[in-house]
Amino acid sequence: MNHSEVQNIAKQTIQYIKTVIEPKMNLREVRRLCEEKMLSLGADSFWYWDIGAFIFRDNDTTLSLSGREYITADKLISDNDIITFDLSPQRNNVWGDYARTIIIENGAVVERIEYIQNSEWRNGLQMEEALHNELIRFAAPDITFEELYYHMNAYISNHGFINLDFLGNLGHSIEKYKNDRVYIEKGNKLRLCKVKYFTFEPHISNKGSLYGYKKENIYYFENNRLVEL
Numbered sequence: 624m625n626h627s628e629v630q631n632i633a634k635q636t637i638q639y640i641k642t643v644i645e646p647k648m649n650l651r652e653v654r655r656l657c658e659e660k661m662l663s664l665g666a667d668s669f670w671y672w673d674i675g676a677f678i679f680r681d682n683d684t685t686l687s688l689s690g691r692e693y694i695t696a697d698k699l700i701s702d703n704d705i706i707t708f709d710l711s712p713q714r715n716n717v718w719g720d721y722a723r724t725i726i727i728e729n730g731a732v733v734e735r736i737e738y739i740q741n742s743e744w745r746n747g748l749q750m751e752e753a754l755h756n757e758l759i760r761f762a763a764p765d766i767t768f769e770e771l772y773y774h775m776n777a778y779i780s781n782h783g784f785i786n787l788d789f790l791g792n793l794g795h796s797i798e799k800y801k802n803d804r805v806y807i808e809k810g811n812k813l814r815l816c817k818v819k820y821f822t823f824e825p826h827i828s829n830k831g832s833l834y835g836y837k838k839e840n841i842y843y844f845e846n847n848r849l850v851e852l
Contacts, residue, residue: 624665624714626797626820630841630852632664633710633721636676641725641732646702650678654695657710666712666719670801677709684724685828685835687789702730705744707837709824716799720822722839724748747829747836750784754825755838762842762849764816771815772807779827787826787835794822797841819843820852 639660644653657676658669669675672690679686680698684707700706709722726733726744736752739745757778762771775793779786786793792808797820805813807823815821824839841852 624717626717626719626841627852629666629712629714629717629719630721631719632661632666632712632714633719635664636660636710636712637708637721637723637725640708641734644700644706644725644727644732646700646704646727646730648700650680650698650700651695653700653706654678657708661710661712664712665714667714669711670713670716670718671711671720675711677711678706679835680704680706682833684837685787685833687787687826687835689789700727703728703741705834707835709837709839718797718799720797720824720839720841722824722837724751724836724838743829743832744834747784747827747832747834748838750782750827751825751836751838753782754778754827755823755840758823758842759849762815764844764847765814768805768807768811768813768815768821769809772809772811775807775823775825779825783829784827785830787828794824794839796821816844 654676661675674690704727707724712719726739733739736748792806794807795804796818820841820843822841826837828835842849
């Protein structure tokens with residue numbers, strides 16, 4: 624499988640879980656369903672600490688921690704809930720990396736952001752969309768990861784949000800081994816064109832809010848234009 628095919632495993636898994644998730648389901652059961660789905664679609668393992676699906680709900684959506692510390696919470700989904708999924712399938716050391724925050728209102732997944740009734744949640748997900756649009760507008764092969772870090776963090780703060788990532792970064796290169804990753808972080812002078820693929824995964828919140836939001840895609844340059852894998 625190539626990178627696009629493995630990434631599609633993650634995308635299909637998010638679409639699948641939206642059709643089966645419901646109130647009173649335990650997050651540990653939801654994780655099991657996600658990981659079994661990825662394996663059934665062709666993943667042979669999970670590259671990030673052997674965890675296929677990081678799942679957070681409600682005020683835990685603001686948590687940012689290493690996979691070394693992650694334990695899926697023994698919590699139930701409610702009728703009105705915010706849930707973040709971060710999926711890490713791999714096959715033959717080829718990675719997928721994909722995250723989405725989904726909203727449940729009145730017991731059902733809300734498919735379109737503009738239909739979310741909770742204005743705070745709607746605004747948070749709209750900000751994620753704006754960040755990815757700004758990435759595509761701003762990113763160029765010759766800018767550095769550090770330049771991207773400063774630009775996107777300024778965009779976040781200028782719109783009244785904060786970066787929740789525990790290391791302060793916004794994404795990383797896609798590699799065969801997780802210790803080889805380079806990050807969208809302060810001090811990284813490597814140009815974007817020096818890696819084949821990289822993720823953009825801003826984990827954000829409003830200042831003082833109980834809730835966090837995440838959207839992660841893998842990107843690459845095609846004819847000097849940034850496109851989603």
